């Protein structure tokens with residue numbers, strides 16, 4: 001393994017950017033050596049850096065880049081269980097196992113996510129209501145703990161370490177490998193329906209009627225107000241039956257063949273993502289969708305990973321980067337909380353470029369894992385100074401008062417006290433972590449900010 005090299009790291013939001021000393025181990029003994037050789041500095045694992053804020057960063061600490069821990073170790077074609085090193089990506093899982101008739105149980109909105117990152121953030125997908133989170137499909141997670149011991153854990157064996165690691169944002173150790181249960185599929189296609197939802201009430205009606213679809217998600221017009229508040233395009237789907245062929249004309253077929261090719265090579269000018277262009281985008285996608293239900297069969301890539309078609313699209317938010325705010329709040333009968341939240345967003349006059357809305361199912365995991373029953377909303381904003389921070393502060397209050405929480409893997413600025421209100425079980429997580437890492441060897445900028453480590 002080469003020695004530590006200095007590097008500035010950032011997450012997908014490109015804010016903040018923090019210096020670290022990084023190593024790129026290829027073998028688990030090199031990860032152990034990195035732990036032993038950390039010179040008293042805090043250590044942290046870093047996958048593909050698709051967390052948005054400071055979860056995978058540690059100012060002046062030592063960072064283990066896991067992407068070369070990318071070996072597939074074992075596969076059972078009868079059951080679909082695959083054992084992989086933690087740096088294996090969703091992309092590699094799909095490219096390797098889809099030709100064999102298998103698909104990862106849960107995928108994010110990008111396939112540039114490592115298995116280690118998927119467990120540490122306990123990621124969810126469009127199928128949360130049907131299949132839960134990534135950790136629902138994982139066993140035998142091997143973790144290099146602070147003592148230097150490699151511990152194998154899951155919901156049955158060493159469950160405390162397992163649940164502290166699921167959603168634990170890298171603060172319990174370095175995940176080295178895990179068993180993931182892939183699901184059998186017939187082909188690379190997805191049966192999809194999309195329809196306009198006119199407002200929030202309509203959204204909840206359609207969502208209730210769509211429980212038999214394994215995957216649902218809605219793109220919302222975050223600027224719509226009054227009777228139109230909550231309007232958007234509801235998309236629902238399921239893996240296609242045998243013999244399905246993509247529909248939708250030449251463009252869809254071309255999209256299916258394209259690998260993610262386009263690139264945003266330089267920062268786009270900051271003015272590009274202004275409220276005028278975002279208003280056009282928000283209204284445009286709603287009005288462009290035909291009335292009625294549009295049915296089709298799509299290749300998985302444009303369905304699951306549309307943003308991956310434009311590499312480095314985060315640069316489109318300009319030099320100051322982007323901030324995402326993803327929240328979940330429990331459902332209330334009048335949808336009062338989500339109305340207040342959408343009202344705060346539209347009232348702030350700061351349109352979110354991509355606004356994603358979905359009902360979570362009942363699957364929850366202890367402590368720091370994000371999903372809870374209710375509705376989740378993800379908003380993207382260019383990092384345009386104090387306005388967006390004031391809006392986030394206001395949203396924090398609404399979310400915490402409602403018993404909701406924000407997703408730590410998307411966060412770059414949540415205040416410590418608000419975090420503690422949103423994640424009231426954090427003390428139990430800390431007690432578990434302290435048993436495995438009493439000296440807080442594993443730290444991150446997010447952990448320090450939220451008071452999870454370093455105190």
Ligand SMILES: Cc1cc2nc3c(=O)[nH]c(=O)nc-3n(C[C@H](O)[C@H](O)[C@H](O)COP(=O)(O)OP(=O)(O)OC[C@H]3O[C@@H](n4cnc5c(N)ncnc54)[C@H](O)[C@@H]3O)c2cc1C
Pocket residue numbers: 011012044045046047048049050051052055056066086087107108109110112113114115116117118120121122123124125126168169170171173174175176307409410444
């Ligand atoms: C376009 C886009 C769409 C997304 N869509 C979704 C979505 O639909 N659902 C969702 O849940 N998330 C989504 N995400 C977030 C993403 O799935 C998570 O942030 C994920 O953790 C990123 O994986 P990574 O390998 O890049 O990890 P990183 O960003 O590098 O790290 C994330 C956290 O995991 C820890 N970590 C990484 N590897 C290890 C390891 N081997 N051992 C221990 N800890 C480790 C890090 O310390 C850090 O705390 C999206 C992100 C992007 C950019």
